[in-house]
Amino acid sequence: MDREEFRCRGKEMVDYICEYLGNLPSRRVTPSIEPGYLRPLLPKEAPQNPENWDVIMDDVEKYIMPGVTHWQHPRFHAYFPAGNSYPSILGDMLSDAIGCIGFSWAASPACTELETIVVDWLGKAIGLPDEFLANAEGSKGGGVIQTSASECVLVTMLAARAQAIKRLKQLHPFVEEGMLLSKLMAYCSKEAHSCVEKAAMICFVKLRILEPDDKCCLRGATLRQAMEEDAAMGLIPFYVSTTLGTTSCCSFDNLGEIGPICRMFPSVWLHVDAAYAGNAFILPELKHLLNGIEYADSFNTNPNKWLLVNFDISTMWVRDRIRLTSALVVDPLYLQHGYSHSAIDYRHWGVPLSRRFRSLKLWFVLRSYGISGLQQYIRHHCKLAKQFEALVKSDQRFVVCNEVKLGLVCFRLKGTDKQNEKLLSNINGSGKLHMVPANVNDKYTIRFCAVAQHATEEDVDYAWKVITEHAVELLDAAEF
Numbered sequence: 001m002d003r004e005e006f007r008c009r010g011k012e013m014v015d016y017i018c019e020y021l022g023n024l025p026s027r028r029v030t031p032s033i034e035p036g037y038l039r040p041l042l043p044k045e046a047p048q049n050p051e052n053w054d055v056i057m058d059d060v061e062k063y064i065m066p067g068v069t070h071w072q073h074p075r076f077h078a079y080f081p082a083g084n085s086y087p088s089i090l091g092d093m094l095s096d097a098i099g100c101i102g103f104s105w106a107a108s109p110a111c112t113e114l115e116t117i118v119v120d121w122l123g124k125a126i127g128l129p130d131e132f133l134a135n136a137e138g139s140k141g142g143g144v145i146q147t148s149a150s151e152c153v154l155v156t157m158l159a160a161r162a163q164a165i166k167r168l169k170q171l172h173p174f175v176e177e178g179m180l181l182s183k184l185m186a187y188c189s190k191e192a193h194s195c196v197e198k199a200a201m202i203c204f205v206k207l208r209i210l211e212p213d214d215k216c217c218l219r220g221a222t223l224r225q226a227m228e229e230d231a232a233m234g235l236i237p238f239y240v241s242t243t244l245g246t247t248s249c250c251s252f253d254n255l256g257e258i259g260p261i262c263r264m265f266p267s268v269w270l271h272v273d274a275a276y277a278g279n280a281f282i283l284p285e286l287k288h289l290l291n292g293i294e295y296a297d298s299f300n301t302n303p304n305k306w307l308l309v310n311f312d313i314s315t316m317w318v319r320d321r322i323r324l325t326s327a328l329v330v331d332p333l334y335l336q337h338g339y340s341h342s343a344i345d346y347r348h349w350g351v352p353l354s355r356r357f358r359s360l361k362l363w364f365v366l367r368s369y370g371i372s373g374l375q376q377y378i379r380h381h382c383k384l385a386k387q388f389e390a391l392v393k394s395d396q397r398f399v400v401c402n403e404v405k406l407g408l409v410c411f412r413l414k415g416t417d418k419q420n421e422k423l424l425s426n427i428n429g430s431g432k433l434h435m436v437p438a439n440v441n442d443k444y445t446i447r448f449c450a451v452a453q454h455a456t457e458e459d460v461d462y463a464w465k466v467i468t469e470h471a472v473e474l475l476d477a478a479e480f
Ligand code: PLP
Pocket: 080, 147, 148, 149, 150, 151, 193, 195, 243, 245, 246, 247, 273, 274, 275, 276, 302, 314
């Protein structure tokens, strides 16, 4: 494809994207296919000779689209939103065209500097303390874009582990590092995302998973008891991962209680994972959900969940960037440059070396919508969730199972787990709606999340109609 053909095909692709996103309601939200559907449809080997673009695009509609789950569909209410917007798509397009690999300042100065600036903008809008911002007076902290929240949890745990081992090595210079490692204990709630468990596996440290209260909130007293018990047994608490906006039911750990407990133990790293909910803290009326952030060492949220920015972009801030980077610095000559000591090199802030120009799409979104536009978008989703909650509450056959603070409602039929499982499976099987389950207070619940950017009150009414029709069918069948 030469430049002129790209110009033409690019315009066609934009048209295709507009048609696709504009006509999503005419498609099933989930595909009706079985695993392995694609292999018999495609050739066994890559083509030896170039193929015509029209033929390739025809195959997208013929073979690929029938296997796509449409996350931007107004009937998609599963998981959390997958950020998407036209300015963001254009930002990624430009990033792909520039095609730089911005691992250091010198590798593409604008790539590094824009990242520092827009992550500061977002941190400020969220209401993070100045210590987390790169450009604040006297700050030792700063922000970075990671690929995912899982990576944020992993790198902060790696940093905490390095800090703990360094401290213990000073206290016990003759004890093997492997022995010190075997003493380290990390903590999270049962409601934390599974990525905390995965990070602990990778870091080869013990993880104690704690019981939250009946509102799925980890409390300070629970953490304190666990840490004291472990310390009494010679273990060393070194890392606590808390969640603001849990995956199952969007509950909030009590940071205000947990923070002071962490401070009672020598250099425990307190991380706050707000992958979904953190975006909502740009709303003044929701800033109170961030109470206790002053105790945190690090914080992450995913604009690629709830800020209209396409995957991948998980923003992470640390209070002390040296404590993060000292766990991750390796410095071969071929990556060094003349400004290594004065400029930010983001290769030291995460696992991969290569980095795309991801800040462009965040910059485009922040500027195109403005904070006020993004606030309006999030408020709209919260309102839709409240509308759905009211519908559930108005029906005696159902019960709401979480405190609806943002865009997620967990609900269930007043019946058995099996009935609720069957209800969800029937609804998903119909292709009319898509939702996923969660275990909330040891009960099988169904999650309804406001997801599509332009979802309307009618979409919520439609969803409730589909749910109640399936419930009637299920309850009728049970009676006979
Ligand atoms: N943390 C929380 C609270 C989440 O809700 C999720 C995913 O939904 C994750 C972490 C994992 O996110 P990622 O896919 O960006 O690793």
